[in-house]
Amino acid sequence: MEQLQKTSPIRPENLQKEAYLESLLAEGERTGILSSAEADEIRYNLLELLASRLEHLYGKTTSSVPDEWASDLFDCLLYTMGAWLQISPTPEAALDSLRNTSTAFLYQKGLRLMHLFLADIRRMAEEIYATRVPCRNGFYQSAVTRELPGFLASCRPEKNAHQHGSSIFYTPAYMEKGISGVWYMRQYAAALLLENRFCSLFPEEDLQTVLDTPDGRTGNIFLAVLSQVSLNLLAKGIPSCAPVPAEALASLPRTEGELLARLYTAFGNANSYLRACLPSIAKELTMYR
Amino acid sequence: MDNKLQAFRKSAANLTRAKDVGAVLEYNEESVKHGLVLTQEQAIRLLETKDEELRYNGRLEFGEGILGKLIIAFCDSPYMNKQNYSQNLERLVEIFYYYKGEMWELLSDDELIDYMKSFFNGSCEGSLELLESRELDSLARALRRK
Numbered sequence: 001m002e003q004l005q006k007t008s009p010i011r012p013e014n015l016q017k018e019a020y021l022e023s024l025l026a027e028g029e030r031t032g033i034l035s036s037a038e039a040d041e042i043r044y045n046l047l048e049l050l051a052s053r054l055e056h057l058y059g060k061t062t063s064s065v066p067d068e069w070a071s072d073l074f075d076c077l078l079y080t081m082g083a084w085l086q087i088s089p090t091p092e093a094a095l096d097s098l099r100n101t102s103t104a105f106l107y108q109k110g111l112r113l114m115h116l117f118l119a120d121i122r123r124m125a126e127e128i129y130a131t132r133v134p135c136r137n138g139f140y141q142s143a144v145t146r147e148l149p150g151f152l153a154s155c156r157p158e159k160n161a162h163q164h165g166s167s168i169f170y171t172p173a174y175m176e177k178g179i180s181g182v183w184y185m186r187q188y189a190a191a192l193l194l195e196n197r198f199c200s201l202f203p204e205e206d207l208q209t210v211l212d213t214p215d216g217r218t219g220n221i222f223l224a225v226l227s228q229v230s231l232n233l234l235a236k237g238i239p240s241c242a243p244v245p246a247e248a249l250a251s252l253p254r255t256e257g258e259l260l261a262r263l264y265t266a267f268g269n270a271n272s273y274l275r276a277c278l279p280s281i282a283k284e285l286t287m288y289r
Numbered sequence: 290m291d292n293k294l295q296a297f298r299k300s301a302a303n304l305t306r307a308k309d310v311g312a313v314l315e316y317n318e319e320s321v322k323h324g325l326v327l328t329q330e331q332a333i334r335l336l337e338t339k340d341e342e343l344r345y346n347g348r349l350e351f352g353e354g355i356l357g358k359l360i361i362a363f364c365d366s367p368y369m370n371k372q373n374y375s376q377n378l379e380r381l382v383e384i385f386y387y388y389k390g391e392m393w394e395l396l397s398d399d400e401l402i403d404y405m406k407s408f409f410n411g412s413c414e415g416s417l418e419l420l421e422s423r424e425l426d427s428l429a430r431a432l433r434r435k
Contacts, residue, residue, distance in 0.1 A: 052351075059351070063355050063398050066349075066394070
């Protein structure tokens with residue numbers, strides 16, 4: 001007998017990571033899971049929550065604030081609650097929470113999540129600093145020694161969980177798209193830590209040879225090191241970051257597809273982060289043929 | 290204003306109000322001691338003025354708001370009487386929100402109201418024009434220079 005599968009009218013493609021709560025509300029209304037009156041009541045409750053947060057933050061001295069302040073805090077509330085709703089098992093469960101749980105309670109849950117994320121970032125930042133790669137890449141060094149600690153010093157989830165600053169110029173090799181704020185920084189720190197750990201597997205002098213180049217001084221250092229390790233693996237069969245003699249490069253596969261297939265085999269059980277970077281490495285290695 | 294907040298405010302607008310008028314009228318209990326009361330119509334107009342001024346000055350109000358504090362502060366002024374009470378309150382609301390922003394949020398509500406009351410009852414001798422264009426303007430400029 002064929003199994004019946006429950007289908008959902010909610011279209012996941014209509015849910016935006018950066019505006020999860022708003023898009024969930026809209027999707028709830030579009031599908032009829034929420035009536036217009038219910039959606040309006042949720043919106044009204046969110047405004048009440050905003051008023052109570054404004055009073056908590058500024059109420060000792062004022063009974064009104066400039067719209068920009070209110071608007072910024074509202075973005076923060078939506079972001080924080082959206083983050084919590086996003087970790088619900090399904091969008092239907094998230095919508096159910098939104099309809100049946102008080103907005104204040106959902107906000108507290110979201111805020112707790114933000115604090116947990118922040119504690120994660122703090123822990124990772126310490127290890128990132130301890131394992132930082134000795135190189136002359138100013139963007140990288142600045143991200144590790146200034147911008148990441150700067151974010152931790154200035155982040156107050158109650159006020160700016162939705163912001164991660166725009167002054168971090170160093171980008172990890174792979175970042176999920178459409179995320180921001182504390183969530184983004186948690187992924188940023190996790191990526192940077194993984195990249196540091198990978199680089200620290202190789203001798204310092206080899207790293208410096210690879211990274212003391214125009215590309216190594218400005219681009220992503222992990223990709224530069226991974227590219228060199230890939231060359232070694234394919235040409236000599238050893239996971240090293242040492243320079244590869246020109247004659248050894250002759251044995252490299254000729255096409256990007258072949259290179260990628262060999263890289264997937266060579267890196268075997270490597271984690272998903274590293275494997276996600278292999279297509280760009282294969283593309284780069286075609287230059288060495 | 291940011292679209293998100295504006296959109297939410299529009300859609301929830303029909304769920305607000307009503308209780309606000311009652312809250313303003315409750316202050317009549319205090320002002321009547323000085324022979325001053327607001328009618329329901331005047332209370333509604335005062336609330337409309339407040340909303341308009343908040344919009345005009347790009348501000349969002351929360352908590353109990355400012356009307357009660359203004360009523361309490363000014364209802365015992367020797368320059369308030371039955372004829373000008375309601376209109377003066379409307380003008381005071383306008384002046385308050387304008388200077389709240391002009392003073393770069395440097396003064397708390399209570400501090401600004403204290404200054405307004407002190408100037409109005411003192412050097413301005415009940416003139417709202419002097420309060421606005423002379424005293425508070427000088428104060429705002431002095432605060433911004435600091």
